[in-house]
Amino acid sequence: MSSKNERAAAARAKAQAQVKAQERRTTMIIVAASVVGLALFGALIFFIVNQGKVPALGEAGSTAPAASDASGGIPVGSGGVVGEDVPEDAPRVDIYLDFMCPICGTFEQINEADLNELREAGEIQVWYHPVSILDRFSNSTQFSTRSAAAAGVVADRAPEAFLDFMTAMFVNQPSEGTDGLSDDQIEEIALAAGVPEDVAGSLSNADFRKWATAATTQASQDGMQGTPTIAVSASGDFADMEILDPNDVAYFSEGGLKAYLEGLG
Amino acid sequence: MNVSSEVETGRWAAVQPWLSLVVRLAMAVILVAAAIPKMMDIPQSIIAVRAYRLLPEALVPFVGTMLPFVELLLALFLFAGLFTRLSAIVWLLMMAAFSAGVIWAWSQGYSIDCGCFGGGGDVAEGTTNYPLHMLERAGFIVLGAYLVAWPRSRFSADGWMKGD
Known part of the structure; x- marks a missing residue:
């Protein structure tokens, strides 16, 4: 029981x-x-x-440098001034750079003189794309975006100082994983590169930061996967551009890019 | 003979929940490690997704943004040990998708970083380490498969639900 x-x-x-x-x-x-x-x-x-x-490139809210086009590129003419004397029918070279990217600095060192020579002779058009893909390497200070935007402001308001400013930014390039350069430091570099004082004071313009982000998205959609990316269009029309494979065109060797570009003409 | 195998079964029965706990937590930590850098730099996560050239452009920003959130959610379930077997199956499905992406990029000759732990996108020629990535991926798949087979683990919400 x-x-x-x-x-x-x-x-x-x-x-x-x-x-x-x-x-x-x-x-x-x-x-x-x-x-x-x-x-x-x-x-x-x-x-x-x-x-x-982030507005798309060309939409209201992001101010693009006056001379830049729908690809986000900034053209430098034969006189070294943004948007002046750009030979439209010459082969077009598009260079995508992040100011935080060490091998971009290397690329500039190797090719700057060659590119300047060809550009000054009117044999090529050179389009620079300052992009921001390495923000994660500057301890949340967004150095890539800030520096790309600063380059945009210089291109827009001090077009004759753009090349010198870019060169100086690579000379003073910070290491990855640091805070990058502060806005004040970028301003000093700009002043030393010949950017007028009133322009140098406006490098942290918010609308240009939006432009830098929008231009980076556009670049990524155009096939830019990292920096440096070099694209060349033999016809001079961006629509015909092809991204160079460093295995085919040795643009990290002295004279490699120059020889390729001279072969186009 | 019979006795010794019974002893071994008993030993396995004692060890398995602890081993499952370690595997479960390891998977959660891996997911968090993968999600945090993506979360910190969403635009780069989007570029990394785009670099595979697999998805239509309309989907790329959406997938790039949502991915870290989904990873963190899955990590949360694994930490808690809630619906462990289902979580492990989701893990395996994600791994299958990622591996397919890496194999695709490899077969197409793209020089891209997998973007697994944030970053990603293109890398300089020669620094893409596809074989190592695949090895790492194989290890992740082993972890997931183990947990699908033996989801019962110590200190799990699953165990609490069953009342043991």
């Missing part, structure tokens, strides 16, 4: 435990579904806000 009671009690306890377990399970499913739902909803809002924050 008693063993029968015990068995019944055990069965009841087991059934109760099962009901408890089922209840807990239901609760956890609801909790989990809510967490997933909320997190994804939050991420979606974040995504929409983020998308709205």
Whole structure:
């Protein structure tokens, strides 16, 4: 008799435990579904806000340097001035650079003189794309974006000082993983490169920072995967450009890029 | 003979939940390590997704933005040990998708960083280490497969739900 009671009690306890377990399970499913739902909803809002924050290139809200085109490129003419005397029918060279990128500095060192020579002779058009893909290497100070935007301001308001400013930025290039250069330091570099005082004081312009971000997105859509990226269009039309493979064109060897470009003409 | 194998089963039964706990936490830590740098630099995460040249442009920014959130969510489930088997299956599906991407990029000869732990996008020629990436990926898949097979672990929400 008693063993029968015990068995019944055990069965009841087991059934109760099962009901408890089922209840807990239901609760956890609801909790989990809510967490997933909320997190994804939050991420979606974040995504929409983020998308709205940066206007596409050419849209209102991002000020582009006057001479730049829809690709975000800044043309330098034969006289070394942005937007002046750019030979439209000559082969076009597009150079994508991040001021934080060490091998961009190397590229400049190796090719600057060659590119200047060809450009001054009117044999090529050179388009610079200061882009910001390395913001994560400047301890959240966004050095890549700030410096690309500063280059945009210089191109727009001090077009004759643009080349010197770029060269100086690479000479004073900070190491990856540091805070980069402060806005004040960039201003000093600009002044030393011949940028007028009023322009040098406006390098941190917010609209140009938006332009730098928009131009980077455009560059990425055009096939820029990293820096430096060198694209060449033999016809001089950006639509015909092809990104150079460093295995085919040895642009990290002295004279490699120059020989290739001379072969185009 | 029979006895010794029973002893071994007993030992495995004692060790397995602890091993599953270690695997589960390791997977969670890997996910967090993968998500944080992406979270800090969403534009770069988008560029990294675009670099695979697999997805249509309309989807690229969306996937690049959502990816770290999804990774963190999965990490949360693994930390808690909630719906462990399901989480491990989701992990394996993600790994399958990422591996397909890396194999695709490799087969196309693209020189890209996988972007697995943030960053990503293109890298200088020769610094793309595809074989090492695939080895790492194989290890991740082993972890996931183990957890699918033995999801029961110590200190898990699953265990609490069942009442043990």
